[in-house]
Amino acid sequence: MCCRAIAWRERNNLSLHVANEEPIDRLAAGDPDAFGRLVAELVPTARRLARLVLHNESDADDAVQDGFLAAWRNIARYDPSRPFRPWLMRIVLNAARDLRRRRHVRETESLPFDAVSSTTAPEREAARALLRERLDEALKTLSERARLAVTLFDAEGYSHAEIAELLAVPEGTVRSDVFHARRALRHHLIPFLEEVG
Amino acid sequence: MRQLDPFESAPDPALGRLLREHLDPDDHEAFVTRVLAAIGAAHPVAGYWEFVVRWSRPGIAAAVLLAAGLALGVGSAFREETEPVSLAEAISPAETAADVLTAQAPPGAALALTSMLEQP
Numbered sequence: 344m345c346c347r348a349i350a351w352r353e354r355n356n357l358s359l360h361v362a363n364e365e366p367i368d369r370l371a372a373g374d375p376d377a378f379g380r381l382v383a384e385l386v387p388t389a390r391r392l393a394r395l396v397l398h399n400e401s402d403a404d405d406a407v408q409d410g411f412l413a414a415w416r417n418i419a420r421y422d423p424s425r426p427f428r429p430w431l432m433r434i435v436l437n438a439a440r441d442l443r444r445r446r447h448v449r450e451t452e453s454l455p456f457d458a459v460s461s462t463t464a465p466e467r468e469a470a471r472a473l474l475r476e477r478l479d480e481a482l483k484t485l486s487e488r489a490r491l492a493v494t495l496f497d498a499e500g501y502s503h504a505e506i507a508e509l510l511a512v513p514e515g516t517v518r519s520d521v522f523h524a525r526r527a528l529r530h531h532l533i534p535f536l537e538e539v540g
Numbered sequence: 541m542r543q544l545d546p547f548e549s550a551p552d553p554a555l556g557r558l559l560r561e562h563l564d565p566d567d568h569e570a571f572v573t574r575v576l577a578a579i580g581a582a583h584p585v586a587g588y589w590e591f592v593v594r595w596s597r598p599g600i601a602a603a604v605l606l607a608a609g610l611a612l613g614v615g616s617a618f619r620e621e622t623e624p625v626s627l628a629e630a631i632s633p634a635e636t637a638a639d640v641l642t643a644q645a646p647p648g649a650a651l652a653l654t655s656m657l658e659q660p
Contacts, residue, residue, distance in 0.1 A: 375579065382579070383572045390571065391563040400565050408575050415579050478562050497551045498559035528555060 370427070373418050382411055385428065388499050389435045395482070395490045396439040406442045410435030428501075429509040436491070436509070474535060481531035485524050492517050493524035 369377040389410065393403035414421075414434045421430055482490050488510060495501040495509065496517075503521070507514040565571075 378579065379576050382575055386572050386575065387564065387568050390565050390568070391560065394563050394565065404565070404571060404574075407571075408578055411575050412578055412582055415582060474558070475562050478558060482562075493555075494559050494563070497553075497556035498563070500551055500556075503549075525552065525555065532558070 370418060370421065370423075373415075378415055378418065381427070381431070385431060389432065391494065391498065392432060392491060393435060393439040395494055396436065396487060397443055402442055402446060403439065406439035407435055409442065410438035413438060426505065426508065429505050433509050433511070474532070477531055477535050478528070481528050484527055484531070486520075488512070489520040489524040489527075492520035493528065496521045497525070 370381070386407065389407045390403055393406045393410075394400060397403045397406060410431075411434075414431050417434075421427065485493070491510060492506055495506045496503070501509070503514050503517045506517045506521075510517065
């Protein structure tokens with residue numbers, strides 16, 4: 344991973360090389376405490392990724408739980424010589440895709456976002472709600488892989504190599520996905536951002 | 541949001557923050573508690589196999605001992621049902637020539653023929 348990505352993660356208080364902080368042999372031996380600490384650290388990222396696939400908070404949480412359980416049951420299959428986070432996140436993504444197949448979740452189904460702080464001014468709150476609506480629309484124009492790639496890179500601080508490992512695609516494909524996804528998101532968002540200041 | 545650069549290799553903090561805010565659900569702590577409870581109820585496969593391996597050797601040893609005990613028991617039961625026979629009794633003929641000659645009924649054909657065949 345490049346130094347800039349590491350510094351960025353540290354600035355944004357995102358966990359960095361979580362697996363390196365836990366003895367790998369304890370994880371591989373199925374130590375519930377070691378795994379529990381990882382769960383606590385990786386849950387936010389896992390929930391955001393699952394939501395990109397399922398577009399539904401409740402389904403995304405079910406998928407994340409399924410994924411973590413599957414990882415725990417199969418912890419003996421984890422190869423300690425490989426990075427832990429992409430291994431775990433790939434299981435979570437597979438669980439989300441599997442749940443989508445089983446429940447026939449439609450791409451258009453989306454819960455409204457209601458995380459806007461109640462302390463903001465009404466105009467600002469309305470602008471933020473509109474921004475999220477635009478972002479939601481923009482994300483829907485992207486392929487699932489591009490959505491995951493740009494979120495993992497820009498929001499989660501994963502390196503291109505880690506994303507390639509997670510999505511099982513070449514690193515060049517990840518770079519291309521991130522570039523095109525950013526262009527599409529900016530195309531949708533910049534006019535709005537300039538409008539609202 | 542920064543200007544688009546195809547060779548940009550660093551994350552865009554503004555876009556990243558927007559995405560995180562957009563996708564972030566509430567109450568991670570409650571969800572972590574839920575997941576950890578589910579994990580606590582589950583057993584890793586590794587632990588299961590360790591359990592099986594740990595108990596396989598004593599289990600096999602116990603099975604061997606049980607089988608040996610059963611074999612000894614069955615063997616001793618059979619031994620009690622039959623009377624012991626000495627070597628002399630085992631190799632002596634059931635009926636001697638004198639017995640045949642002094643019998644009131646004539647011997648069967650099989651016994652007579654056997655006697656003839658046994659002659660040198």
